[in-house]
Amino acid sequence: MSTESNAQRKRQPDRPFYLPKGETTSSRIITEAKESLNNRTGLQAVVTKRPCTPRDATRSLFGATSTRAPENRPPSSFSLGSRHFDGSDTSRPTSRTRLQPINHTPLFSALTEEKPKIPSEEEVESGLLPPKPPSDPNKVQRGKATRTRLQQSTSVESSLSSEVKSRVDTSDVKSVDEPVRRVHSGPKERSAVPVEERGEGDGREMPHRAPSSASVRSPPRSAESRKGSGGTKRTSSAGSTGRGGSAGKREEETAEEVMFYSQNIAPLLERMTEASSKKDSKKLGQVTEDLYALLQKENLLGRNCKQRTTILKSIFKLLDVDDSRIQLKLARLILAFKVTGNNLLSACKLVFKISRNEKNDPEFLKGDILEILQDTLRSTDPFSASEALVFCIGALKLLTGNATIVKQLVKKDCIENLAILLNSINKNIRDGSEPTTQLGNILVQATAALRNLADTGASRERLLGCQAIESLCLIVDNFTSDGDLMLNVSRIFSKVTLHTDCCTALADHPTSYKSFINILQKHQHKSDVVVRVSFVLGNMTAKNEIARLRLFQEAGSFDILLSLFRFYLEQDVKNQGKEVKKEVTEDGTTVNKTEDVLIKVIRVIANLSINENVGPVICSNYQCVDFLLKVLETKDVSSSEELVLNTVATVNNLSFYNTKTSAINTLQVRVLEALLKLVLANNMEAMVEACRVFANLTRQKVVRDFLAEQKIDRMLVTMLDSGNREVVYISCGVLINFMVDEENRPMLKQEQGIRKLIEVLRDFSRTDWELASLVCQILWNYSGKITSSNDCFGQQESHDLTEILLELLDRDSALDLSFKEEIDDEMTDYFEETWTEQFCPVAEQLLQRIETHQTDLEPLDNPSAS
Template sequence: MESKKDSKSIGKLRFTLQNTQNVQLPQLEHSLVGLCRRRTSAEMISEAKTFLTDVSPTTNTTTNHNQAASGMSSTNYLCFTLSNTLLLSFLVGGVRVVSTRRPITPRETGRVLYGKVTLPGRPPSAFSKILTRSNDLLGQSSTEKLIDMLKEHAGLKECTEETASHINSILTELYNRVRKNEKHFKKGFILGGLYGLVESSSAKILLAVARVVLALRVSGSNLTGACKLIFKVARSEQNDYLFYDSDLLELLIDGLGRASPLEDPEACIYGYGSIRFLTCSTVQERAELTTIKDFNRNWSEQFELPRKPSTAPNLGEGHTLQTDKQQKEFVEKLSKQDALVVRLSRHGAVQLMILHLQMLNEAGATQKLNGPPLHSLYQLSAALRALADVRQISSSLEQLENPNFNTTKIQLELACPHLVRAAEVTIGEIEVQANIVRTLSVLSEDPDCCHILTNFAGRIGMLLGPCCANFKSNQAEKLLSLISRLGYILGNIMAKYDNARIQFYHNDVAMEYLLNILEIYSKEPLTLHNSLGDTVVDVLIKMIRVLANMSVNSEVGFGLGNAQSLGNILMILLKASQQIKSIKMKQELQELTHATLGALHNLCFYQDKITSTPAHVIESKGSLQSVLSDLAAQLCSILKTNRDEVTQTEITRVLGNLTRNEKARKSFCKSKGLKLVVEILANDATRHLYDLKACTIGILVNLLGDMENRLPLIQLKGPEILLELLRDALQQHSDWFLATIISQAFWNLFIDTPHIEDVCSEVTLDELSDILAEYLDEEKILKNYNNESLPQMWEDFAIVSTDLLERLQSNYDQQSDSIVSLEASDFENDEDDVYIEGM
């Protein structure tokens, strides 16, 4: 319907047009009524196109009308003009006719253009999305514009956080485009805009620049520059978090894959140096981890071998971290470092390092390495060590929490042969060689790596040769670190693999070098050390442990007993470690004493049958076989004066093996060793020390094998002490092992004695018989074990105790026979008696 306003307008128009000429009122009125309704945009556009097509004819008509109106009056002309204007206006329908051509604006250098492809100087459309200063805005900028924006900040050093964030956003957008292989601009153009930012103090900017450079797959000096930036940031521990959620490490490995340690050594130096920094621990953490990793203690755990000293902490024990917060932070950091190591290994870092090792070894085989290639080898080996260290520590902690944990293998064992070769190639370069050997020492703790190194034990021992030759040079202090770690590697190998013990022993040259090192450093002051903290004591400990673990093998142990100077060396070390009274070195000297005693324990085990040197065997000067008597006397002297319980136990352990040799027994007893043994057993303060008590009884068993030692034992009331120990072992603890060796001591005491009653009192013999009879009652003992099978230790006790009880019983029978014969003799003589008859 028409509105009232529209009706009035039409009425006015009708009145005006009535006074005009050449206008058809009915038709015009019909058109006007149609125009008053609301039309669609499509209808309006269609009418506008129709109007624009008819503009020219209409203009000509207007001209003719002007000519015709020349004869009109002013009033009639005004009405005519008004009618034409209104008619055109209603025919168009209110559409303004404007030019669709945009105005041309001048290009402004500081104005940001929008869109990936934009015409120069084109402003944003009114219908475009309003963009903010973010990656959305940068994403619509051209690469050329991004580079120009970076160039505006060229030479930037210090900047605000907002500026750093803006530059980092630009670099991130640029990196995303480069990763998509956009080739709109050349590498040189992009690099030119990047290197203006390398002096920035912002770690984020430096890493973002390095990401873009590495994404361009550069090589040569450009690759070296990117590695330098990463190295600069990675040196600070505070920047480690920047690498955790970034693909920078993968880009770095890809970049190092395009480098050669011979042609691009600096790129390898900074690249592997960055990996080393990101995966290494701080000094404080390293000190805390020594208790967890249990360095230097590599005894071979086998029967009749030295046990680990009680001072040596087990895996996972030791000093606790200061606070729970520090422990939590340490574990979190370690887990993140371990994640980095796994990422690197999955991206082929270990294989790349091995390839570079091979290249350096091949070059070093023909020409001595020096300069940057030698330094790249240093950093490469250090990076491998850092990877192995993090992996082992993390796995150890995981296994403590979950014994069934399966660690992720990163195949570091593949690098072992090449590292051994690298150590051979770098002979003469003490620092580099020591660093390589240090890496091997860490790898030797891993079971897989140690198994591989078994085949190279002889070659590792040969590395000791140049150390002997350069002992008097100006590099003597640096040699301490190298020799110490070589000894640690060999000790780990000898602790596990018997074939390695035999192969190394039969390598005459390697054995000679090993004994030479021991002889040289045994004559040096034990207080000598270098600036790195390596000491002569540490060198001696490592080398002695190599011998201790080698002598587990019977062939090697017996053969080392006749090794020249070895006996003298061990006695010198025992004497020196007891004479120095340094509080600072107390722990080191104690460890040296225990290591020496451990080696003697193994070696003396195989010298028990040697009473005198056979005629066809020439006794080596200073060998262990030649000093057994002196050694027994020296150990007796140390046992008298030393008050350390662990040391006393270790000495008695050695004497337990040593006193099986006749010469050693005589020397020990001559030094009043029997009296010392009885005093230890009678001392209530030492009875709670089980190992000390058991070893001391073992010594007594050996000493009682000689007839001349039995009477002194009786005079010292030894039988009564042994009976008390037997009673305590059986009644209080049911200790079958201790009861067995005590019974063996009684057996040795009684075996050749014609009249036992002359050795022990009747009360002692009766009580001994009762105790043995009671605990040999199998039915009674079975009740204590709920009628289950008896332990093997009881079976061993029963064998010895049964013989002992029979020996006592036979003595009683002899006494009874003697009494009966005496009574019969008295009865026969009664006939000769004189009786006084009653008065």
């Protein structure tokens, strides 16, 4: 065992135990002082590092470790080109209006006895037009249109109902400017069908069919539609897919709009096509930027442009370009037009495909593509367009792997937008919707993105401000069986619970404890999930006394912890002697996953046992103590340092409770043998932790006798030379108990312990009155049978001890500190309080005992020596 000499110790800066190294602040001083005091009482919260997650180099939707079946998730790799986009942009917002059932009347049931006149083919072609759509889009009447199509498909020789014939001459007929596709129309007629008949109309001009002589007269235009009639009129159906318009509603372009398109937009589209044909990527990219800037300036993005479909068709034809930078610019244009349906899905897949290549990350920092993606995230319904949303958020998730992009996304409220999505899904599930696989796929991408966004400095405040932590707790309740999702959520919590405010928010949530226990129970054998959930629970219980009690009181919580302890301990024992594959973390270190789970689970038990109501219960659990001792008996501190140290710290917390049912006391022989192995190891921290347990166990004489036989008391005296303040403190704590036994006292003087204790008083007392008090208690116990101070302590030691006690008991001398300006008033009050209440009472009694038994008489020489 390596120790430091007195000279070496004195050369070290004389700092109080609560002063941190480096720059100090009042809050840090007080915090560390309180933590040090908690450790010295025998109970301590265990600290461990956060589980590290290797970066997924594949940049895929679900990663290589996903437990999802291939058929339950969209693929990360796919082919995509212009053919995957609909030229007519057939996407249309789905109506959520529940339609009334159609009262269908058979065609021939309405026939009268009189045989109706069979209309001519010309009458059929010109007269059987669909009815005018109602003014209210929520009251669509499909019955008449359905019957009309049925009648059109009937043979001309069949009799038509009087209802159908009477409809030809009514005002419900559409204008001849709105032709329809007939069932038996030829190829030429089908090619002239307007866009809106195929489900979408976004302003594309279509050739009109010449009206026949039997056509019905078009209804007169309103005064508003006649404005600006100086030029040719064009019909448009841009409103047909507008969110505020009615399906089928047509708007006419003004002369100014026609001219603007032909003079400004059309030339840019032609130049884009020309550049694409010549494979001039640079020119194509520039013209695409010019078109986007023009449309943005004129407020023609979204659904405001009546030539929207024409522009989109031109853009779709250019998507076969090989340059991903151009594809991204084109995808931005498509998404800016607020496409829906298949085109939205294809555009999101295209952006995702581009984002998979890390080399493309700089392109996402140009322009406003990040804003467009977030706007798509906000405006896309997770229930009707779930797959598109998976790829949209999936792209954002991949981009959050870039530190620069992460900062931009946080500034652009990406955390808040994702929180809104989580809240929306939770609300719909609360209202009765089922938590489907597709929703789970969306949430896996959203939580993975949040996991990366949580790393920035400003993210914690944003997560708390938008109540994302509460939303994530509800996600856990609704999707507990989803292993991928639970892994992402636990990763988020493992990051944010490093901070007290987030720990408090999570601990205050009414279902958080139950949710985490359910995850552990559902995914016991999924180590990636277990290690992070255990880490989160360890963070919650590290400083929060209420959290310790609430977690332990949660039904089945401690049984689950013991079940995990048993399973992973058995796995570790099976792996001993075998070459275990270790996981490489982001910082290049390797981690044994089984050991890492044990570290985190044991830490939760250690933190729970700090509670004065919970600790005695755990201390009485023989199974728990047995598992802890098996760890100490099977693991070596040199290869599994953190696991062993956490286990000893847990044993120390449990040994603090000296109850009749204590399993530690019952199994104390195994405990002592396991700890002796650590004392003999060349590891100072392990030795200190073992001595903490000795400080509790040496309250029993049988333990003191056992350790004295092993010469542990002599080792403790040697440790007084250590320059480590905490090592000295722990050594003193155990020596106090040893000095209770008269037969152990001579050892202290024989090992130069009196001189070493005096040096400890001289070196540390003014900065650590607690330690000074322990030294006085050792000397008090040691001198229980004193008859002469010189005989008891030694002549020089007695003199030095008297002088230093007189000095330290003088208030002005004792509290005149050179570092006083480094602490605030609160810490100064605490410092004076420990001097007054802890040091002075025992120091005064010791000084009085020394002075009472001092004598000036010289001791008689031994007659036999003359």
